[in-house]
Amino acid sequence: MKYLNEFRDGETAQKLFREIDRITTRPWAMMEVCGGQTHSIIRNGVDQLLPKGIELIHGPGCPVCVTPLEMIDKALAIAAKPGVIFCSFGDMLRVPGSHKDLFRVRSEGGDVRIVYSPLDALKIARENPDRQVVFFGIGFETTAPANAMAVSLAAKEKLENFSVLISHVLVPPAMEAIMTSPLNRVKAFLAAGHVCSVMGYWEYPPLAERFRVPIVITGFEPLDVLEGIRRAVIQLETGKHEVENAYGRVVSFEGNKVAQQMLKQVFEVTDRGWRGIGVIPKSGWQLNEEYRYYDAEYRFEVTGIETKESPLCRSGEVLQGAIKPTECSAFGTVCTPRSPLGATMVSSEGACAAYYNYGRFVKVEEIATACPVT
Amino acid sequence: MSSDIDFSSWTCPLPLRDYPNIVLGHGGGGKLSAELVENLFLPAFRNPAIECLGDSAILRIPAGRLAFSTDSFVVRPLFFPGGSIGELAINGTVNDLAMSGARPLYLSAGFIVEEGLPMAMLAKIVERMRVAAEKAGIQVVTGDTKVVEKGHGDGCFINTAGIGMIPDGREVGPARAKPGDAIIISGTIGDHGMAVMSVREGMEFDTVIQSDSAALHGLVEAIFAVSNEVHALRDPTRGGLASSLNEIAAQSHVGMALNEDVLPVKPDVQSACELLGLDPIYVANEGKLVAIVSSSAADAVLEAMRRHSLGGDAAIIGKVVAERAGMLTARTKIGGTRVIPMQIGEQLPRIC
Numbered sequence: 001m002k003y004l005n006e007f008r009d010g011e012t013a014q015k016l017f018r019e020i021d022r023i024t025t026r027p028w029a030m031m032e033v034c035g036g037q038t039h040s041i042i043r044n045g046v047d048q049l050l051p052k053g054i055e056l057i058h059g060p061g062c063p064v065c066v067t068p069l070e071m072i073d074k075a076l077a078i079a080a081k082p083g084v085i086f087c088s089f090g091d092m093l094r095v096p097g098s099h100k101d102l103f104r105v106r107s108e109g110g111d112v113r114i115v116y117s118p119l120d121a122l123k124i125a126r127e128n129p130d131r132q133v134v135f136f137g138i139g140f141e142t143t144a145p146a147n148a149m150a151v152s153l154a155a156k157e158k159l160e161n162f163s164v165l166i167s168h169v170l171v172p173p174a175m176e177a178i179m180t181s182p183l184n185r186v187k188a189f190l191a192a193g194h195v196c197s198v199m200g201y202w203e204y205p206p207l208a209e210r211f212r213v214p215i216v217i218t219g220f221e222p223l224d225v226l227e228g229i230r231r232a233v234i235q236l237e238t239g240k241h242e243v244e245n246a247y248g249r250v251v252s253f254e255g256n257k258v259a260q261q262m263l264k265q266v267f268e269v270t271d272r273g274w275r276g277i278g279v280i281p282k283s284g285w286q287l288n289e290e291y292r293y294y295d296a297e298y299r300f301e302v303t304g305i306e307t308k309e310s311p312l313c314r315s316g317e318v319l320q321g322a323i324k325p326t327e328c329s330a331f332g333t334v335c336t337p338r339s340p341l342g343a344t345m346v347s348s349e350g351a352c353a354a355y356y357n358y359g360r361f362v363k364v365e366e367i368a369t370a371c372p373v374t
Numbered sequence: 375m376s377s378d379i380d381f382s383s384w385t386c387p388l389p390l391r392d393y394p395n396i397v398l399g400h401g402g403g404g405k406l407s408a409e410l411v412e413n414l415f416l417p418a419f420r421n422p423a424i425e426c427l428g429d430s431a432i433l434r435i436p437a438g439r440l441a442f443s444t445d446s447f448v449v450r451p452l453f454f455p456g457g458s459i460g461e462l463a464i465n466g467t468v469n470d471l472a473m474s475g476a477r478p479l480y481l482s483a484g485f486i487v488e489e490g491l492p493m494a495m496l497a498k499i500v501e502r503m504r505v506a507a508e509k510a511g512i513q514v515v516t517g518d519t520k521v522v523e524k525g526h527g528d529g530c531f532i533n534t535a536g537i538g539m540i541p542d543g544r545e546v547g548p549a550r551a552k553p554g555d556a557i558i559i560s561g562t563i564g565d566h567g568m569a570v571m572s573v574r575e576g577m578e579f580d581t582v583i584q585s586d587s588a589a590l591h592g593l594v595e596a597i598f599a600v601s602n603e604v605h606a607l608r609d610p611t612r613g614g615l616a617s618s619l620n621e622i623a624a625q626s627h628v629g630m631a632l633n634e635d636v637l638p639v640k641p642d643v644q645s646a647c648e649l650l651g652l653d654p655i656y657v658a659n660e661g662k663l664v665a666i667v668s669s670s671a672a673d674a675v676l677e678a679m680r681r682h683s684l685g686g687d688a689a690i691i692g693k694v695v696a697e698r699a700g701m702l703t704a705r706t707k708i709g710g711t712r713v714i715p716m717q718i719g720e721q722l723p724r725i726c
Contacts, residue, residue: 010635013708045710116650222708348651359703359713 007221016226017049027053028236029185034192035062035349036220042354044222057321063139064347068273069307071167072097077302079110087121088136090114095346098308118150125162134296137164141195145259148266151294165296171195172203173283179211183322188232190218193247200255204243212241219247276316315342325352396491401521418504423515431515441476444535454573456584460502463532465589468510469609472591475546476538483517488527510589543602550605551626553696556672558665561687562638564654568646588661593684600678603671609663614656620716624700632692632704656717
């Protein structure tokens with residue numbers, strides 16, 4: 001914890017704010033890619049203290065938010081099947097499908113369990129040989145190695161009652177989609193540190209070159225984020241577009257090679273739909289031919305899914321950084337964490353939930369005057 | 375805290391021993407029920423009122439304002455580091471009474487036990503209750519037991535209700551906070567919730583996180599001994615400190631402004647929270663109180679709390695303001711601000 005507190009130190013933060021203020025000569029818009037970064041920025045009020053010209057655009061890096069509605073509906077259908085034990089990370093349980101969420105399925109008698117790792121689900125499968133155990137394997141490159149490991153172990157053990165519903169998405173294709181979008185305003189990226197801890201950042205130099213966009217690998221604590229911003233501003237102000245690693249204590253250029261090997265063994269690249277954004281070519285992973293037996297989509301006949309998104313929800317624009325959550329007319333009125341219209345309001349890493357949970361339904365200027373005396 | 379007790383040595387358990395597990399008959403009102411009362415509950419809670427074995431306990435109480443409270447206890451696992459459902463059932467209701475400024479006097483205890491619960495486990499829970507009641511100086515004077523079929527309960531549920539007397543001159547309530555008041559917490563937050571969660575989720579840390587389960591009426595007495603200028607008291611259980619302060623803010627029509635930098639959180643609790651993506655301000659406590667005290671009395675109350683064994687880490691964490699009525703805000707460690715709203719449901723561990 002001492003290690004963490006060092007990256008939350010108020011005095012150092014103030015120094016970095018002053019430094020960023022000093023080097024900024026004109027407005028810049030940059031995107032923090034990962035939802036964890038968005039969460040940290042809003043929770044700590046980083047954006048309130050930046051110079052006026054620096055705009056942080058919140059990226060699509062919240063795995064819960066971008067999992068397509070069709071996949072949620074499939075999960076709900078599988079979870080409701082008799083005999084199935086459906087295992088998921090906790091924050092997927094409240095994500096609304098077309099008609100309900102996993103909590104509802106559980107209240108209606110479905111056996112839905114919160115686990116912390118696909119390996120926990122594997123254990124449940126071993127302990128319940130007469131039940132079908134399904135793990136909802138979503139997320140970016142960060143969560144993929146554990147899922148790959150679970151599938152590879154299941155194959156080794158010939159565990160026939162285990163499968164995964166896979167909806168993995170990949171960060172670099174999403175960054176590319178953002179840069180080619182006509183709505184794009186992003187001038188620099190704060191790349192997702194944890195994704196890079198697995199994948200390294202060898203995928204980024206071509207992106208930086210092609211779009212002439214600075215990419216700074218950035219961590220999650222307030223000081224990490226500030227350092228990422230500082231380096232991005234320096235590049236922007238000096239007309240550079242390089243890939244820089246500001247999260248060196250965790251990320252290396254090559255990344256985790258063992259994990260990458262495991263991913264290669266189990267997954268293959270596929271086109272993937274992103275909730276609120278649409279299909280991005282080659283932006284996801286699915287189980288390859290050799291491991292398809294463990295793919296829940298193949299194991300369970302799930303048909304007749306007709307998805308229905310809320311017509312009011314603008315999460316797609318939020319995810320692409322085109323609007324801020326507060327610009328959506330449903331925000332904080334008909335759409336709240338209690339009754340979310342879209343996934344960005346559910347996950348703690350979703351931009352809408354971060355805005356709501358940390359009180360951004362009140363004007364920033366209004367809450368900024370709250371200064372307790374102790 | 376007494377740890378494992380030797381079931382065979384502490385009562386005359388012969389008839390109970392014939393039943394190593396609870397059966398439906400133990401809640402049926404017949405001979406088995408009577409044996410349970412006689413061999414388990416009476417020896418544990420022995421006092422004149424309960425020994426009458428009437429349909430009600432007959433009590434003589436002093437004149438004045440009576441506080442009356444009830445709470446039900448449901449926890450999985452039943453035993454966790456630093457406590458069990460037994461301590462919670464006693465301390466929880468004692469604390470609810472104490473938060474009204476009352477001196478707790480008597481409790482009732484209702485058990486809903488699942489068929490098949492090991493008798494030794496129930497005995498252990500009751501023993502924990504006995505020790506907690508003794509420590510708190512409160513009597514359990516009436517009780518009831520029902521048994522539900524296997525699969526229809528989570529081992530053991532307990533309801534306790536209690537009464538206490540509020541001495542003259544104490545005027546506390548969630549609607550009484552005033553702008554300018556100081557907000558004082560009696561110690562580190564989130565200990566209980568993370569103790570339970572770390573066992574439930576099989577997380578292992580260098581040190582075992584202990585629940586803070588404790589009866590707080592002694593601490594409350596210590597506070598009132600130095601000042602009656604206490605406007606509101608809360609024990610931040612479910613929903614944590616954030617929920618308690620939001621409730622007071624709403625009912626008193628005031629704002630609450632915290633300074634995150636001075637919120638006391640144990641390092642291992644903080645680490646466990648980081649790991650699961652939880653915020654300790656929303657995590658349950660079972661042995662902490664938050665006091666809203668007029669600013670002139672704040673230092674004296676803080677000192678009194680720190681002198682008490684349950685208030686060593688007490689800290690002034692913020693103040694009540696007139697602005698932003700109904701809202702809890704905090705200055706973050708790096709100098710930003712955030713609103714801390716009520717939590718919708720449970721906090722959900724996040725994905726990565």
